[in-house]
Amino acid sequence: MKHAIAVLLCAGTITWAAPEPVFAASGVIERACRTSGRSSATPRLCGCIQGVANGSLSRSERxxxxxxFRDPHMAxxxxxxxxxxxxxxWKNYRAFGERARKSCG
Structure with a gap:
């Protein structure tokens, strides 16, 4: 279970084996990702995750x-x-996490 949450939170389980993302976006998730303190939280990765979130989650869900990102226990x-x-x-968040994993690496 911890691994699944880590993947959803992009806590270092995402690698850059995929080609460069087509988009990079800024927003609340991108900022939370970049300030999370995780070594894998590059601007490119966080922008990609934000772009997926923009197409997957409502504003309030984002x-x-x-x-x-600040309180993983909340998940x-x-x-x-x-x-x-x-x-x-949670259903929408898991679907977003899977899309982000596939799209961003």
């Missing part, structure tokens, strides 16, 4: 996802929550 709380809104967010 803001919520950015908080997970576990959301995942285990019984609230319908948390379940919906």
């Amino acid at each position: 803001k919520r996802a950015a908080k997970l 576990q709380e959301i995942r285990q929550s019984d609230r319908r809104s948390d379940e919906t967010f």
